[in-house]
Amino acid sequence: MRRIGRREAQAAEHDAPGSGDAAGRFDASPAERGGRAKPIRGVRIEARAVGVFFPGGREAVRGVDLDLRPGEVLGVVGPNGAGKSTLAKAMAGLLPPSSGEVRIDGAPAGSLGRRELARRIAWLAQDVPPDLTFTAAEVVLMGRSPHLGVLGLDGPGDREAAWEALRATGAAGFADRSMVALSGGERRRVLLARILAQEAPTWILDEPTTHLDLAHQQLALRLARDHAERGGATLCVLHDITQARACCDRVAVIAGGELRALGAPGEVLRPPLLREIFGVRFVEVTHPETGAIHVVAL
Amino acid sequence: MIRTASTETTPHARRFSPARLVAIVAALSIVAALVFAVAAAFGTEKISFRTALLDPGSLDARILFGLRVPRLVLGAIAGAALSAAGAAYQGLLRNPLADPFVLGVTGGAALGGTLALVAGSLVGGAALQGGALVTAAAFAGAVVATLLAFAAGTVGGRLDPTRALLAGVVFNSFAAATITILKVAVSPEKAQELLFWLTGSLGYESASTLALAGLAVLVAMAVLARQAHALNLMVLGDDAAAALGVEVQRIRLVVFFAASLAVAVAVSLTGMVAFVGLIVPHLMRLAFGPDQRLLVPASAVGGAAFLVAADLGARLLFVPLGTELPAGAITAIAGGPFFLLLMRRRSA
Numbered sequence: 001m002r003r004i005g006r007r008e009a010q011a012a013e014h015d016a017p018g019s020g021d022a023a024g025r026f027d028a029s030p031a032e033r034g035g036r037a038k039p040i041r042g043v044r045i046e047a048r049a050v051g052v053f054f055p056g057g058r059e060a061v062r063g064v065d066l067d068l069r070p071g072e073v074l075g076v077v078g079p080n081g082a083g084k085s086t087l088a089k090a091m092a093g094l095l096p097p098s099s100g101e102v103r104i105d106g107a108p109a110g111s112l113g114r115r116e117l118a119r120r121i122a123w124l125a126q127d128v129p130p131d132l133t134f135t136a137a138e139v140v141l142m143g144r145s146p147h148l149g150v151l152g153l154d155g156p157g158d159r160e161a162a163w164e165a166l167r168a169t170g171a172a173g174f175a176d177r178s179m180v181a182l183s184g185g186e187r188r189r190v191l192l193a194r195i196l197a198q199e200a201p202t203w204i205l206d207e208p209t210t211h212l213d214l215a216h217q218q219l220a221l222r223l224a225r226d227h228a229e230r231g232g233a234t235l236c237v238l239h240d241i242t243q244a245r246a247c248c249d250r251v252a253v254i255a256g257g258e259l260r261a262l263g264a265p266g267e268v269l270r271p272p273l274l275r276e277i278f279g280v281r282f283v284e285v286t287h288p289e290t291g292a293i294h295v296v297a298l
Numbered sequence: 299m300i301r302t303a304s305t306e307t308t309p310h311a312r313r314f315s316p317a318r319l320v321a322i323v324a325a326l327s328i329v330a331a332l333v334f335a336v337a338a339a340f341g342t343e344k345i346s347f348r349t350a351l352l353d354p355g356s357l358d359a360r361i362l363f364g365l366r367v368p369r370l371v372l373g374a375i376a377g378a379a380l381s382a383a384g385a386a387y388q389g390l391l392r393n394p395l396a397d398p399f400v401l402g403v404t405g406g407a408a409l410g411g412t413l414a415l416v417a418g419s420l421v422g423g424a425a426l427q428g429g430a431l432v433t434a435a436a437f438a439g440a441v442v443a444t445l446l447a448f449a450a451g452t453v454g455g456r457l458d459p460t461r462a463l464l465a466g467v468v469f470n471s472f473a474a475a476t477i478t479i480l481k482v483a484v485s486p487e488k489a490q491e492l493l494f495w496l497t498g499s500l501g502y503e504s505a506s507t508l509a510l511a512g513l514a515v516l517v518a519m520a521v522l523a524r525q526a527h528a529l530n531l532m533v534l535g536d537d538a539a540a541a542l543g544v545e546v547q548r549i550r551l552v553v554f555f556a557a558s559l560a561v562a563v564a565v566s567l568t569g570m571v572a573f574v575g576l577i578v579p580h581l582m583r584l585a586f587g588p589d590q591r592l593l594v595p596a597s598a599v600g601g602a603a604f605l606v607a608a609d610l611g612a613r614l615l616f617v618p619l620g621t622e623l624p625a626g627a628i629t630a631i632a633g634g635p636f637f638l639l640l641m642r643r644r645s646a
Contacts, residue, residue, distance in 0.1 A: 142542060
C-alpha cells in the first residue's frame with residue numbers, strides 16, 4: 001500500500017469535515033467538496049419471496065419482495081431482531097436465501113463470482129473486529145481489492161481513490177492510526193471511506209450512522225444521497241425514523257422477518273404503523289423553519 | 299490528488315510495498331546467512347572452513363558438508379515451514395495464539411509418524427522403518443488433524459476460530475496419550491529414540507530427502523504468499539472479506555491445507571519442534587506490522603534463522619557432558635513463557 005504521509009494527514013485534518021471551522025461545510029455535497037462526481041451506471045437488485053433460515057430452524061426473513069433501484073436511497077427500518085441485517089446481507093449476495101431468490105441486474109446472485117459481486121455491491125458491516133491492527137488508510141485501501149490483480153498490489157489510482165474517500169468522510173486526519181486506537185465513530189468513518197473507495201454502483205449499508213456524532217450522521221446520509229443522485233443505489237438499514245423519513249426515497253418496514261410496509265417515507269412512516277411495530281407512541285410535527293413533517297417518538 | 303509522502307514517519311514503515319518486501323526479505327536473509335555460517339562453524343568438533351573448502355577428502359570437509367550443512371538445511375526448511383504456517387494460521391483464524399502446535403496439526407503429524415515408527419519396530423522390517431513411510435504417515439496425521447480442527451470449528455458453514463483452536467488442544471491431548479500408549483509397545487531403546495524424535499530434534503537427512511522436503515515447503519509457501527492479500531481481508535471478518543471479493547471458504551481450505559503440508563513435512567523430519575510457529579510470526583508482526591504479504595515471507599526467513607540458531611544452542615549447551623539437547627527443548631523453553639505473555643496481553 002502506498003502511503004499517505006503524516007504531513008498530508010495533518011493538512012487533511014484542516015480540510016476534514018467535523019474538524020475546526022470546516023464543520024460548517026457539511027451543507028456542501030461530497031462532490032462540491034472535491035469528491036468525484038462521475039455518473040454511476042446503476043445496478044438493480046431484486047429480492048423475490050426471499051426467506052432465510054438460520055441453523056436451528058429460526059426463520060429470520062420470510063417471503064420478502066423488495067427491489068433496490070438505481071438512483072434511490074431505500075431505507076430499511078424495524079425493531080431489533082426484525083431481520084433487517086439478514087435481509088441486507090441476502091440482498092448483498094452474502095447470504096444465500098433459503099427460499100426465493102435475489103437477482104442482480106437480472107442474474108441470480110449465486111451465479112456471479114465474488115469479485116464480480118464486489119465490483120457491483122459494497123457492503124458496510126455494523127462493525128469490524130475490535131482488535132484490527134491495520135491502519136485506517138490500509139483498511140480503506142482494502143476497499144480497492146475487487147479492482148486489484150492477483151497479488152493485490154495497489155496502484156496510484158487506487159491510492160488516489162482511497163485518499164479521496166478518507167477526505168470525504170473526514171477520516172484523513174487519522175489515516176495513519178491503527179484501527180484499535182480509534183473511537184467507534186472514527187472507525188465508522190473509516191469503514192464508510194472503504195465503501196467509497198470500493199466505487200461500487202450499489203451500497204448496502206447496515207446502520208451507517210451508528211456510533212457517529214450528529215454532524216457525521218448527516219455526512220453519512222448525505223454521502224448516500226449523493227451516491228443515489230449520481231445514479232447509484234443505496235440501501236440503508238436505519239434505526240432513526242426521522243433520518244429515514246428525511247433521507248430516503250422509499251422505506252421498507254420489516255417486523256418479524258416480514259415486509260410490513262413499503263413506499264414513500266411520508267406514506268409509510270406514520271404514527272399508527274410505527275406504534276404497532278415499535279410499541280412506542282409517535283407524533284408528526286412540522287419543522288418550524290422548513291415546514292417539513294417529521295415523525296418523532298414520544 | 300494522491301500525495302505520496304517522501305518524508306515517511308514510523309506508521310508508514312509498517313505498510314506494504316513490493317520494495318519494502320524485498321528490503322525486509324533481503325535483510326532477514328543476511329541475518330539468516332550469518333546464523334547459518336556461525337552454526338556451520340561451531341559444533342562438538344572444531345573444524346577449519348579453509349581445510350574443508352580446499353580439501354574435499356578431509357575430515358573437516360566430511361563434517362561440514364556431510365553432517366553440519368545438511369542438518370542446517372533441515373533446520374532452515376523446518377523453521378521456515380513452521381513459521382510461515384504459523385503466520386498463515388494466525389491470519390486465517392484471526393487469533394494470535396494459533397500455531398501448528400496449538401491447532402493440533404503438529405500433534406497429528408507426530409501421532410502419524412509414531413504409528414509408522416512403532417509399526418516398523420513391531421514388524422521388524424527395515425523397509426517399514428524407512429523415512430518415507432514416517433513422512434507419509436506424519437503427513438496423513440497432519441491432514442487428519444487439520445480436517446478435525448476444520449470440521450469441529452465449522453458451525454453452519456462458518457469457521458469459528460475459538461472452536462477450531464479448542465478442538466486442536468483436545469486433539470493434542472488425545473495424540474499425546476496415544477503416543478504414550480504406543481511407546482509402551484516398543485523396546486526401551488526404540489522408546490528412547492521415539493522420545494528424542496518427538497521432542498523435536500534435527501538429525502541428518504539425505505540430500506534427496508532435503509531436496510524433496512524443500513520443494514514441498516516452497517510450494518506450500520508459494521500458495522500462502524499467493525493468498526496473503528486475501529488473508530489480510532479476512533481479518534475484517536468473513537462477510538466483509540466476501541463483500542470485497544474473497545471466496546472465503548475456498549481460500550480457507552487452500553490456506554489450511556498448504557500450511558498443513560508445510561507442517562507435515564517439518565514434523566516428519568524433525569518431530570515436534572514447539573512454538574516456532576508462534577514466536578517467529580509474532581516477532582515479525584511486531585517489527586513489520588500485520589500485513590500478511592510481508593508476514594508470510596518474513597516469517598519463513600526469520601523462522602529458518604531461528605530454528606538453526608536454536609539447534610546450534612541445542613548442539614553446544616551440553617558439549618561438556620558429551621550429549622546434546624533436542625532443538626525442540628530450546629524452542630519450548632523460549633516459547634512457553636512467550637505464549638503465557640501473549641495470553642496475558644490478549645486478556646488484558
